[in-house]
């Protein structure tokens with residue numbers, strides 16, 4: 001659904017050139033909401049601005065967890081109400097924002113079956129903030145035969161230009177799920193065939209977080225301290241890699257809980273061995289994914305919480321043939337890259353530019369997905 005009047009008005013804002021856009025992301029790790037300002041025209045990044053983070057409390061996380069895997073019903077409604085409240089609270093602290101990109105919280109993702117569901121009401125948020133809000137970024141892509149994910153790649157392309165890259169490189173996001181973007185910055189536009197190849201690599205932190213939560217009541221393996229004491233169980237790793245997803249050619253995407261049974265593969269192991277093995281699975285999935293790159297990248301720039309896990313980073317360095325660096329090494333912010341992505345994508349939607357293409361989601365044609373809601377039009 002497109003609110004034409006809202007879209008026209010928003011396009012008028014975007015046409016003025018540089019826009020101060022605010023992006024917000026509530027990721028699959030369910031740790032909290034990130035928000036960040038980006039000055040962009042949807043093509044180039046001119047500057048990065050302030051950012052903020054609002055962690056979920058244990059009780060709030062439980063509400064979101066209860067909604068995972070559901071498409072409708074009271075759990076979904078409760079998760080939606082919470083998503084709206086927390087975003088309104090965090091985003092109201094950014095009065096400089098001219099336009100808002102609101103990802104919402106993914107509860108379920110099955111693009112070839114039911115579709116994709118991100119809860120959060122952008123129309124209500126537009127009213128609350130008094131700003132145009134772009135939201136529901138993934139549905140149009142899915143409707144056109146795409147995976148609906150990953151969507152950050154069009155922003156990764158702009159980042160590659162921003163850092164002055166001249167040769168192909170990869171961005172690797174290690175959140176709850178992992179996703180990889182191969183960028184060839186020699187192309188002019190992200191939608192140029194060959195400029196981008198992107199896909200989800202496999203589970204990243206989600207299974208490890210889930211295991212530690214269930215066994216030890218810990219939200220995650222801080223600095224890889226538990227995995228560091230353990231041994232990787234090679235048999236379990238082999239079984240994991242035999243899963244058909246890894247050999248499948250891109251495009252491909254995952255739901256957060258698609259690999260939930262991984263935890264069973266390590267069920268008999270000690271806490272340390274189980275953590276080491278789940279960490280190794282994440283790294284091995286990335287190494288498999290790298291095989292799909294059309295050419296060896298100059299480096300892999302790692303973003304998302306997984307870059308803060310030194311055990312995981314060491315495993316990646318051992319298994320990949322190129323330098324593996326946190327995005328901070330090139331002056332980007334790995335805690336905020338996804339929130340920034342949705343700021344940038346919001347401006348692209350407002351300007352009628354594509355946000356995905358066959359190389360990033362497998363969509364039949366380039367599409368600029370997103371609903372535009374403008375205050376006062378609801």
Ligand SMILES: Nc1ncnc2c1ncn2[C@@H]1O[C@H](COP(=O)(O)OP(=O)(O)OP(=O)(O)O)[C@@H](O)[C@H]1O
Pocket residue numbers: 026027028029030031173174175176177178205206209219220221222223224303304305306308309310338
């Ligand atoms: N110091 C650290 N040591 C180990 N792991 C960490 C550390 N900091 C963050 N993480 C991991 O990163 C996760 C958060 O990552 P991030 O915020 O990128 O996820 P997300 O954005 O919710 O997920 P997605 O990108 O899948 O939507 C944490 O849940 C934890 O597993």
Ligand SMILES: CC(=O)N[C@H]1[C@@H]2OC[C@@H](O2)[C@@H](O)[C@@H]1O[C@H](C)C(=O)O
Pocket residue numbers: 027028106109116148149150151152153173175176177178179200253254338
């Ligand atoms: C359906 C969905 O929300 N997918 C997320 C998830 O988290 C990481 C990976 O799986 C990626 O495909 C995507 O998020 C990022 C921001 C993206 O769309 O690029």
